[in-house]
Amino acid sequence: xxxxxxxxxxxxxxxxxxxxxxxxxxxxxxxxxxxxxxxxxxxxxxxxxxxxxxxxxxxxxxxxxxxxxxxxxxxxxxxxxxxxxxxxxxxxxxxxxxxxxxxxxxxxxxxxxxxxxxxxxxxxxxxxxxxxxxxxxxxxxxxxxxxxxxxxxxxxxxxxxxxxxxxxxxxxxxxxxxxxxxxxxxxxxxxxxxxxxxxxxxxxxxxxxxxxxxxxxxxxxxxxxxxxxxxxxxxxxxxxxxxxxxxxxxxxxxxxxxxxxxxxxxxxxxxxxxxxxxxxxxxxxxxxxxxxxxxxxxxxxxxxxxxxxxxxxxxxxxxxxxxxxxxxxxxxxxxxxxxxxx
Amino acid sequence: xxxxxxxxxxxxxxxxxxxxxxxxxxxxxxxxxxxxxxxxxxxxxxxxxxxxxxxxxxxxxxxxxxxxxxxxxxxxxxxxxxxxxxxxxxxxxxxxxxxxxxxxxxxxxxxxxxxxxxxxxxxxxxxxxxxxxxxxxxxxxxxxxxxxxxxxxxxxxxxxxxxxxxxxxxxxxxxxxxxxxxxxxxxxxxxxxxxxxxxxxxxxxxxxxxxxxxxxxxxxxxxxxxxxxxxxxxxxxxxxxxxxxxxxxxxxxxxxxxxxxxxxxxxxxxxxxxxxxxxxxxxxxxxxxxxxxxxxxxxx
Amino acid sequence: xxxxxxxxxxxxxxxxxxxxxxxxxxxxxxxxxxxxxxxxxxxxxxxxxxxxxxxxxxxxxxxxxxxxxxxxxxxxxxxxxxxxxxxxxxxxxxxxxxxxxxxxxxxxxxxxxxxxxxxxxxxxxxxxxxxxxxxxxxxxxxxxxxxxxxxxxxxxxxxxxxxxxxxxxxxxxxxxxxxxxxxxxxxxxxxxxxxxxxxxxxxxxxxxxxxxxxxxxxxxxxxxxxxxxxxxxxxxxxxxxxxxxxxxxxxxxxxxxxxxxxxxxxxxxxxxxxxxxxxxxxxxxxxxxxxxxxxxxxxxxxxxxxxxxxxxxxxxxxxxxxxxxxxxxxxxxxxxxxxxxxxxxxxxxxxxxxxx
Numbered sequence: 001x002x003x004x005x006x007x008x009x010x011x012x013x014x015x016x017x018x019x020x021x022x023x024x025x026x027x028x029x030x031x032x033x034x035x036x037x038x039x040x041x042x043x044x045x046x047x048x049x050x051x052x053x054x055x056x057x058x059x060x061x062x063x064x065x066x067x068x069x070x071x072x073x074x075x076x077x078x079x080x081x082x083x084x085x086x087x088x089x090x091x092x093x094x095x096x097x098x099x100x101x102x103x104x105x106x107x108x109x110x111x112x113x114x115x116x117x118x119x120x121x122x123x124x125x126x127x128x129x130x131x132x133x134x135x136x137x138x139x140x141x142x143x144x145x146x147x148x149x150x151x152x153x154x155x156x157x158x159x160x161x162x163x164x165x166x167x168x169x170x171x172x173x174x175x176x177x178x179x180x181x182x183x184x185x186x187x188x189x190x191x192x193x194x195x196x197x198x199x200x201x202x203x204x205x206x207x208x209x210x211x212x213x214x215x216x217x218x219x220x221x222x223x224x225x226x227x228x229x230x231x232x233x234x235x236x237x238x239x240x241x242x243x244x245x246x247x248x249x250x251x252x253x254x255x256x257x258x259x260x261x262x263x264x265x266x267x268x269x270x271x272x273x274x275x276x277x278x279x280x281x282x283x284x285x286x287x288x289x290x291x292x293x294x295x296x297x298x299x300x301x302x303x304x305x306x307x308x309x310x311x312x313x314x315x316x317x318x319x320x321x322x323x324x325x326x327x328x329x330x331x332x333x334x335x336x337x338x339x340x341x342x
Numbered sequence: 343x344x345x346x347x348x349x350x351x352x353x354x355x356x357x358x359x360x361x362x363x364x365x366x367x368x369x370x371x372x373x374x375x376x377x378x379x380x381x382x383x384x385x386x387x388x389x390x391x392x393x394x395x396x397x398x399x400x401x402x403x404x405x406x407x408x409x410x411x412x413x414x415x416x417x418x419x420x421x422x423x424x425x426x427x428x429x430x431x432x433x434x435x436x437x438x439x440x441x442x443x444x445x446x447x448x449x450x451x452x453x454x455x456x457x458x459x460x461x462x463x464x465x466x467x468x469x470x471x472x473x474x475x476x477x478x479x480x481x482x483x484x485x486x487x488x489x490x491x492x493x494x495x496x497x498x499x500x501x502x503x504x505x506x507x508x509x510x511x512x513x514x515x516x517x518x519x520x521x522x523x524x525x526x527x528x529x530x531x532x533x534x535x536x537x538x539x540x541x542x543x544x545x546x547x548x549x550x551x552x553x554x555x556x557x558x559x560x561x562x563x564x565x566x567x568x569x570x571x572x573x574x575x576x577x578x579x580x581x582x583x584x585x586x587x588x589x590x591x592x593x594x595x596x597x598x599x600x601x602x603x604x605x606x607x608x609x610x611x612x613x614x615x616x617x618x619x620x621x622x623x624x625x626x627x628x629x630x631x632x633x634x635x636x637x638x639x640x641x642x
Numbered sequence: 643x644x645x646x647x648x649x650x651x652x653x654x655x656x657x658x659x660x661x662x663x664x665x666x667x668x669x670x671x672x673x674x675x676x677x678x679x680x681x682x683x684x685x686x687x688x689x690x691x692x693x694x695x696x697x698x699x700x701x702x703x704x705x706x707x708x709x710x711x712x713x714x715x716x717x718x719x720x721x722x723x724x725x726x727x728x729x730x731x732x733x734x735x736x737x738x739x740x741x742x743x744x745x746x747x748x749x750x751x752x753x754x755x756x757x758x759x760x761x762x763x764x765x766x767x768x769x770x771x772x773x774x775x776x777x778x779x780x781x782x783x784x785x786x787x788x789x790x791x792x793x794x795x796x797x798x799x800x801x802x803x804x805x806x807x808x809x810x811x812x813x814x815x816x817x818x819x820x821x822x823x824x825x826x827x828x829x830x831x832x833x834x835x836x837x838x839x840x841x842x843x844x845x846x847x848x849x850x851x852x853x854x855x856x857x858x859x860x861x862x863x864x865x866x867x868x869x870x871x872x873x874x875x876x877x878x879x880x881x882x883x884x885x886x887x888x889x890x891x892x893x894x895x896x897x898x899x900x901x902x903x904x905x906x907x908x909x910x911x912x913x914x915x916x917x918x919x920x921x922x923x924x925x926x927x928x929x930x931x932x933x934x935x936x937x938x939x940x941x942x943x944x945x946x947x948x949x950x951x952x953x954x955x956x957x958x959x960x961x962x963x964x965x966x967x968x969x970x971x972x973x974x975x976x977x978x979x980x981x982x983x984x985x986x987x988x989x990x991x992x993x994x995x996x997x998x
Contacts, residue, residue: 096593099562099569128565156511156566209507211476211492212467248505269914269943282914282943283907288900296900305894305954313947319505327947 090184542596722836808839
């Protein structure tokens with residue numbers, strides 16, 4: 001075990017909270033059962049780390065094994081740093097038949113062809129997601145194992161989830177992903193957040209959407225909305241309608257946990273009875289944030305703090321699967337959003 | 343007075359005593375009578391119940407018999423149409439008419455179902471604003487209902503999909519490009535095929551994991567369930583591992599288009615019974631095919 | 643300052659009696675004085691301070707000519723937590739040096755008593771009181787006082803500059819003239835108290851002031867009306883200094899709470915404000931209606947897009963590159979140009995909040 005591997009291991013151990021350390025190390029298959037049992041997790045972390053290092057020396061482990069540990073930790077705890085989503089476009093015939101083994105080999109080969117000094121590690125997760133860890137270096141430096149890029153992709157789906165990617169390395173990743181998945185290109189879908197599963201559920205439509213049915217359930221059967229003391233409860237029928245609209249726009253049950261949504265407004269300012277009518281757009285940025293944005297917005301609609309029907313700008317978050325929008329006045333009628341049709 | 347005194351002396355109390363004894367005996371007899379009466383009533387009710395039960399069983403037996411008869415008749419019809427006329431006669435005439443009624447009802451319901459399917463067979467609801475419709479497409483495999491998918495269509499001068507819960511690996515956009523503006527029914531049936539095939543493929547994998555636990559293992563599958571690698575063991579003594587790869591290149595079908603069988607023993611895939619199994623897998627749902635292989639004793 | 647219209651605003655009237663009772667408990671002596679001089683002789687003075695419905699147009703003032711740039715630099719850029727202070731009894735600007743010593747020994751004494759003060763290796767404190775002359779706008783305003791607490795480390799080398807661990811200031815800019823004039827001569831009114839540093843030190847400094855000058859401190863929040871005034875005031879400056887952005891932040895009481903921030907392009911914000919000003923005729927005062935119109939305009943532009951009623955929530959923060967203000971009473975003044983205008987508005991808030 002060389003010094004750099006030792007250093008990286010120390011830093012990784014430092015990052016993992018003490019209460020998770022035991023679980024993470026138990027999943028790392030490079031210590032014998034006896035060795036694992038010899039570790040005392042009640043010890044101070046630095047002491048534990050020293051013991052662990054000597055075990056690693058004993059087993060003749062290298063950087064490769066150390067990065068595996070980091071990957072295990074990251075897969076178990078994906079909510080670190082922000083995830084951005086890209087979409088693969090123009091699939092070729094082969095795109096539906098790519099299997100994980102060929103994808104792995106092809107991706108590695110393509111990336112290594114583009115850039116030397118890059119360390120790639122891949123792992124197929126239980127839910128069929130392929131996790132890719134890339135530590136980048138350049139012609140003069142060794143791969144930086146402390147700030148790796150993580151890429152998560154489900155084969156046969158067009159979505160790629162990326163975390164910790166710098167603008168410098170972006171073209172390399174894109175150029176390796178496109179041929180190995182047999183697609184024609186990659187574009188940003190303008191969706192980001194900390195919770196990877198939420199982004200995935202939103203795009204894969206794995207959350208419960210509400211659709212109207214011929215025989216709607218009674219209001220009492222659905223979960224009641226906690227009423228706000230400052231807001232008078234309106235007519236029950238209106239309440240029911242609002243609840244239905246809120247559910248249709250944002251979903252039912254547990255909603256994907258998005259933190260923010262950003263709208264760049266470039267629309268004309270045309271308030272009745274207001275001076276300042278002019279032709280040029282009124283520029284501004286609106287940012288919504290909450291611990292669970294969709295839940296908050298849904299609550300706004302169902303409690304009457306937002307007027308019904310739900311504006312397409314807000315329902316576009318779930319329907320278009322994105323949380324960054326540029327709004328302009330193009331086209332007739334209401335504000336137009338740029339983005340995918342479906 | 344004398345009498346009275348006499349009576350008071352001894353007779354009255356005695357008399358009262360006698361009367362009391364008599365009254366007691368009488369009430370006892372009455373109670374017995376009543377008990378007997380209620381027992382009789384209970385028994386009557388019981389009899390009624392049993393009669394009803396008998397009638398029900400009789401009716402059931404009758405329908406069962408007539409169904410068997412129907413089957414026989416139908417089979418006979420297939421075999422020989424002429425014989426049918428001779429057999430149908432006499433006492434079984436009333437049963438025969440009842441039967442024809444049942445058959446007619448059944449055909450009617452079937453036709454209705456088929457008609458529903460012909461016109462699309464989708465649940466359509468108008469949206470609140472009246473400009474569009476919600477369509478739900480139910481999926482099923484082997485008679486079991488699986489997920490229902492929904493679409494909200496905007497029926498303006500250009501038909502648009504506004505909202506749906508169809509997973510991204512179903513080529514919705516491609517199908518929409520081809521059919522949506524020209525023929526909605528074509529679009530929906532193509533989509534329904536894709537969804538049903540997907541649900542079917544997934545259900546087969548689930549069933550394999552359930553029914554063939556410990557015998558066939560799912561080594562590899564993907565979100566679309568269009569490449570599935572299964573591992574089983576040869577039933578022979580050495581129990582050679584056999585890898586079976588099912589590829590579904592037609593995504594609107596739940597049966598594979600290509601089946602590859604690999605084994606440590608290179609000759610095994612070309613043996614006649616494995617050749618046969620290969621073609622069985624091409625035309626039978628995987629869980630059924632493997633169950634059959636297990637029954638035949640080909641796999642452990 | 644413009645003459646104040648008295649009867650329009652209600653909040654003051656509603657809380658006035660409440661405030662009077664409150665003052666019994668907190669400021670014995672000042673109440674006594676009031677009872678004899680204010681309450682007894684000129685009762686009208688008690689409710690003289692009103693929320694203004696119009697203000698003079700703030701003019702950027704180049705402070706550096708009148709105020710020591712070092713003093714200005716101390717106030718600018720830091721974020722301050724605001725409190726109000728009742729008038730100080732027998733406070734003398736000439737005694738600042740002695741106050742420095744007194745506060746320093748007070749802090750050491752408190753520390754030795756085992757009061758929880760996070761001091762680490764420090765042996766003692768050095769306190770500096772300075773008068774920032776020139777910030778006062780009228781002759782009735784008392785001059786602003788700056789306070790700095792430096793820690794003396796046991797291991798500090800000779801000549802090494804001591805670390806400033808806490809700073810604060812007491813100020814009065816354009817305070818209500820009638821109110822100030824009516825104060826008895828022994829009182830100095832510096833109603834606005836800004837602090838930056840450990841909470842525990844703030845508490846100690848406050849308690850020293852309360853003991854020494856018989857005054858009372860209370861938290862000073864900035865209500866939405868004042869936040870809106872500040873937003874308009876800063877936006878109006880854009881023609882002179884680039885405000886870079888106008889950011890308004892609301893919290894809507896949804897479950898979970900929803901934070902909404904609206905950042906407006908500076909030029910567009912200024913043009914909107916300017917058009918409102920033009921509409922109501924160019925005068926040298928700004929009316930509350932204009933400020934209302936400006937903010938409601940932004941809110942309805944927002945509503946047109948999102949259909950969320952911001953009025954259901956609360957305005958929590960306004961910010962431009964010139965400064966920011968939070969409803970909890972946190973303020974950052976990034977440019978010295980607008981410092982006096984902002985301090986004047988905050989002085990007014992403090993005077994209104996004060997239990998007389």
